[in-house]
Amino acid sequence: MVDRLLNVAQVAEQLGTKERFVRRLIAERRIAYVKVGTHVRIQQSVLTDYIRQSTVEAIDMHWHGNGMVA
Template sequence: MKEHFTVQEAADYMNTTVRFVRRLISERRIPFHRLGRHVRLKRTDVDTFIDAGRVEAFDAVAARRHYRRAS
C-alpha cells in the first residue's frame, strides 16, 4: 500500500474531483509535501482530514433537545 498520494490518487481515494483536492491544498486545509513541482499527500493526512469531517448522528431525543436550544 502506498504511503503518499499524487493529487489524482488522493482524489480517487476520497472519491472526489482533482479540483476539490487542489482547492484543499491551496486553502491549506490539508497538509502536503512539495517535491519540486510535484505535490504529494500522506495517506494518514488524507485519512485524518476525512475523519475530521465526521458528523455523528443524533438520536430522536437528542435532536429535539438540540432544536429547542437553537430556537
C-alpha cells in the same frame, strides 16, 4: 514505517471527488501536503486524519409529539 505518498488523483479517488476539489484544499492550506520538486503529494495518514476530522457524527433522532427531537 513511512506513510504512503498519494498524488492528487489518488486523493480525489479516495474522497470520491474531482481533482479540482483536492487542489482547492491544497491551495487554501486546509490539508497538509508535501512538495517533491514540482509535485504535490499528500500522506495517507494526513488524508485519514482529514476524513476523521471532517466526519459529522450522527445523532439519535426520534418522534416526540409533533416533531423530531434529539
